[in-house]
Amino acid sequence: MSATRKSFYRGAACVVAFLVLWEAGARLFLVPAVLPAPSQIAAELVSYAATGKLGYDLLMSGQRVLVGFAIGSLLGATLGLLLGSFKASQWLLEPPLQFFRFIPPIAWLTPVLIWFGIGESGKYVLIAYTTTFMVMINTYAGVVGIRQNQLRAARCLGATRWQAFRLVIIPTALPHILNGMQIGMANSLQTLVVAEMLAANEGLGFLIINSRISLSTELAYVAIFLLGVIGFLADSSFRAFAARVAWKYKLA
Amino acid sequence: MAGSYIDFSQVDFRYDAGLGPPNWILKGLDLGIERGEFYVLLGPSGCGKTTALNLLAGFEHVHGGSLTVGGRPVTAPGVDRVVIFQGDDSLYGWLTAQENVEFGLKLAGVPAGERRRKAQQQLDFVGLGKQGHKFPSQLSGGMKQRIQIARALVCESPILLMDEPFAALDAQTRAILQDELTTIQQRTASTVLFITHDIGEAIILADRVGIMRSGPGSALKEEIEIALPRPRRRGDPAFGALYDRIHAILSEEVTRVLRREQASQ
Amino acid sequence: MTSSSDALAATARAAESGGPARTRAAVMKRVRGTVSLVLRYAVAAAAIGLAWELFSVRFDSPVLFPGPAKTAARAVELIEEGRLQSDILISLRRILIGFAIGSLVGALAGLAMGSSRLIADLFRPLVNFFRFIAPTAWIATAMVWFGLGEASKISLIIYATVFVVLLSSMIGVGAVAPNKIRAARCLGATDRQIFFLVTLPGALTYVLTGMRMALMNAFMTVVAAEMIAAEAGLGFLIYNSRQWMETDSIFVGMLALGIVGLIADRLFVLVSRTLLRRFSFH
C-alpha cells in the first residue's frame, strides 16, 4: 500500500514539475502562437466548451470513430475467424494480407475521397477499414497459433467441427480479438485526425488544422489534449473490460 | 497381426518435407492389440511412439499399410478412442478443472447435473476433488496431468490412448494411480495403449510390452508377454528378471541412437 | 511468410551445429522454402491482379478506378520521370532517421524505466498520457515548431516510434525470468554484470518486437505528414494526385508503399534474427 502511494506521489511530483516548467517557460520565453502555457490552454478549453461548439466537435468525432470501429470490429473478427479456420484460405490469403498490412489505412483516404466524396460515409469506411484490418490480422494470428493438442483433444472427445469452432477456436481467439480492437482503436484515432484535417468542417482534427488559419493555437492544444484523454479512456476501458468480463481468456 | 482388435499392419508414415527426400518415421510397423488388453509401448525417445498413437487416434493418416479398429479403418478422431496427451498443453485455460473434465460430456449433450456428478467422481478418483473450481494456470504440472486423465476417463471410452500420462507425477501418486488404472481397466474391460519410458511401470501395468527400434523408419523390435499375476509387486524375483531383459533390449537401441548422434557431430 | 523465416531459422541452427551433411540438407530445405514462398506470392499476385482487372472492367471508369494495366503504365511513366524513385527515397529517408532516433531513445528510456523503480514512478504518468495522443495530432504543431522542412516530419516519426519501443522495452526488462537473475547473482555477478549479461539480452527480443511495430507506425505517420505538409514523398504523391484526378498515380503510390513497407519489415526481421542469435541465449 505504502509502496503504491509512494509511486503515486513520485508520479504526481513529476507531472506538477512538468506543468510548472512548461507554464514558466511559455510565459517567459514564448508567444502563445508557438506554445501556449497550460493555464491558457485550460482557459481556452473552458471558454470554447461554454460556446457549445466543442460538444459538437466531440460528438462528430466520437460518432465517426464509434460507427466505423463497431463495423470494423465485427467484420474483422468474422473474417479473421474464417480465414484462420480454413487451410486453403491461409495458403491463398496470407501473402496479400501481409502486403496490405503495409499500406497505411491513411493512404486510402485519397481514393476514398474520390469514391465516396467528403461526406460522413467516407469517414466511416476509412475507420472501419483501419479497424477491420487490425482486428482481422490479430484474430487470424490467434486462430492459427492455437495449440494443436487443444484442437485434437476436442476432436477425440467427440467434438464436431462446429463444436470445435465454437468451444475451442473462438475462446482461443477472443483475447486476440480484444487485443486487435485495442490497437485498432488507437489506429482509428490516428486515421480520424488526418481525415478530419483534410476533409471535414468539424471534429477534433479539424480544430487542430483550422487553428493555423484562425491563429488560435490554444484551441489546437485543447483538441490534442482531448485526443489524449479519449485515447486513454478507450484504452483503459478495454483493459477494464478484459479484466472484468474476459479475464478467463488470457493470451497464452 | 491380422485379425487383432486394433491392427497396425505394415504401417508406413512420414512427415512431409516439401520437395525433398521423405522423412520416414515408421516403416512396416506391425502391431496388434486384443480387445481388453493393456498394451505398453516402449522405445528410445524420438522413435515414433507418439506418432503411432496419433495414427490410431486419427490425427494423422497412414501413408502405407493399414490401420483398423474392430476391422474398420481409422479415418478420423472419435470418442471411442480418447487420448491422454503427452504434456499438459491440451487443457483449456479458460475452463475450470471441473469444466475441463466435463468437456467431453458436454459435447455429447449429457445434462448438467449428471455431468457434474460424473466429473466430481473422476476428480475424486485422481485426488483433486476439492480443486475443481481452479483454473489450469493455478495448478501444478502433476495436477494438470491428473485433470487430463480425469477428462479422458470420464468419457468411459472403450479404448484409451495414454502418452506418458504419469511422467509428471511424484513417485507415490504415480504408484497409486497405476494401481487404480489397473483396477479400472479390469473392471471396464477397456483396451489401453500406454506409452512410457519407465520399464517398471510397463511391467506393473502391461499384459504385453512392445519395444520399438530407434528411428528413422522405426517398427516393433520385440514383444514380451507379461504373465505375472496381479497385483504385481516390484520386489518379485520374476519382476526383476523381466526388468533386466527389457532393459537390455532398450539400452541396445538407446546406445545406437547416441552413437549415431555423436558420429554426426 | 512464416515458412520462409522458419526455414531461415532452421538453416541457421543447422549451420551452427556443423556437419557438411546437415548443412546441405539445410540449404535444400531453404531452397524449397523459398520456392514454395515465391509460388505462393505469384499465385496471390495473379489472383489480386485478376480481381482488380475484373473490378475495373465492371466499374468502367479509368479515372475513378483504373485497372492494373493503366496503373502499370502510369508507374512506368513515373519511374521514367524519376518521380517515383525520388518520392520513395525521400519518404524512406525520413522514416529511417526518425525511426533510428526514436528507437534509440525509446529503448534507452524503456530499459531505464524497467530497471529503476524511481525512474519508472517518475515518468509513468507522463508517458501514459502522451503515448495515447495520436502522432498525427501533432502535425500542425510540428510545422509551427520545426517549419515545413525535414525536421518537422522526422520529429513526428520520432514521436510515433518512441512510445512503442519504450513500452515494450520496459515490459521486456520485467519479463526476464527471476530465476535467471537469481542464478547469475549466486554465481557472483555484480548489478552491472547482471544488467549487461542477463537483463539486456533477455529484454532484446522485446525491444526488437517493439521496433518492428514502431516501423509500421512510422510508415503510417510519414504518409499522414506528407499528405498534409510536404512537397514530396509518397504521401504527397498519393494526396496531391487527387487534385488532377490521377487515380492511377494514387494506386502507384499505394502499391509502392506496400512493397517498400514489406521489404523494410522483412529486412528488419532478418537483421533482428541475426542480432538475437548473436546476443541472446535461446
Ligand SMILES: Nc1ncnc2c1ncn2[C@@H]1O[C@H](COP(=O)(O)OP(=O)(O)OP(=O)(O)O)[C@@H](O)[C@H]1O
Ligand atoms: N510435426 C512433426 N513434423 C516433423 N517431424 C516430426 C513431427 N513430430 C514428430 N516428428 C519427428 O518424428 C519422430 C518421432 O516423433 P515422436 O513424437 O513419435 O517420438 P516419441 O517416440 O513419442 O518420442 P518421446 O519418447 O520423446 O516422446 C521424431 O524424430 C520427431 O523429430
Ligand SMILES: [Mg+2]
Ligand atoms: Mg512422445
